[in-house]
Amino acid sequence: MSDTSTGAWAFTDDRGTGLTAARRPERVLAYVRAGAALLDLGVRPVAVYGSGHDGELLDPVKAGALAAAGVPYLGPGRTLTHARVAEAGEVDLVVDVTYDGKSPYALDEALAEGLAAPLVALSVGNELTLPAIVARFGELAGSLGAADAATGRVADAEAALRAAAGRGGLRVLALSGAGPEQVHLARPQAWPELARLAELGVRLLDPGPGPGANWLTTDWEYAVGLAPDLVLFDSRANAVPPHTVPPGARLTPWNPETPPSPPAVARFFQDLTAALEDPAA
Structure with missing residues (x-):
């Protein structure tokens, strides 16, 4: 959520990690699946990255509307460097998914720490139902300023x-x-x-x-x-x-x-x- 009186931002992800920023993040780097969902919900990532299963080209099956929107793909997340991310410009939030409720799936947390950007990991595992997973992405998008998505x-x-x-x-x-x-x-x-x-x-x-x-x-x-x-x-x-x-x-x-x-x-x-x-x- 965002505090409209101060501009501060706070969100608790599905690892139970409370994340804060002095202002609402606007430049989001995301895992492809998360980025495609956020774009559908009204939040355009500045760039996306893949998983260990992905190559140097964006998988069109996983891309959703990302390619049509011109969102750059930076390659597999585990191979990213600060220099590669810098090609997309400043990043003030990273959004990944988690299957175990503990760790981000596609990106090393150390990279996000080096970017000085909070890392949100939202569950896509079977501990949540599909409606609950979709709702959580809606909550994140809402905290980033998107309007409520029609269901x-x-x-x-x-x-x-x-x-x-x-x-x-x-x-x-x-x-x-x-x-x-x-x-x-x-x-x-x-x-x-x-x-x-x-x-x-x-x-x-x-x-x-x-x-x-x-x-x-x-x-x-x-x-x-x-x-x-x-x-x-x-x-x-x-x-x-x-x-x-x-x-x-x-x-x-x-x-x-x-x-x-x-x-x-x-x-x-x-x-x-x-x-x-x-x-x-």
Whole structure:
């Protein structure tokens, strides 16, 4: 939040860290996913950076509206230097995500300390529901001066998705390809957006017991044996396109790092609704 009488800014992130600044931050450096969400919410980052999975070019699947808005991409966060960040100009706030509620995911805290900029880490892990994650990004954007984001579009998209899921009853499997020998099958309750789909009536397949908190890593034969009707495949640049398509199944892209903003979430639900309603089913 910001104190309008003094211009001071304060915000407590999802690590429980209280952050303050003498004035409301205006020049935000953000992890791609966080930056795309903030842009949707009315806060334009001065630059964004990637994760250890990203290369030197911005992944268009993860970018949201960042590229169209001309927001510079600085490369993977762990490789950033003060000199590289300086190319984007002064930074007075860094925004990352956290999966464990303890550490920023994509950037070394030491870099933010060297920039003398507070580092906000917002949770995108399964300790929060998808609506709560979206709300937290809205709270941060509001503290930075953005107007409240309309949520009606999400509610409408959820209603349409619930109706489509109820009519079709298709079995849906979410996965990330790892080549001809391996595939990572998503555990629905480990992913807030997939857990929300299940709440809305989508019949998500659980890959079953085995190692891995978020994914079960197995072979394509096992994935085929689950007999999905629809496959949500990880479409990020670091993932491999599906090597094998289960007989009779249709494919639709899935971004496991969908920006946590009402517009992005609504688009995700709308796209899945269209896939569920495909007349080819």
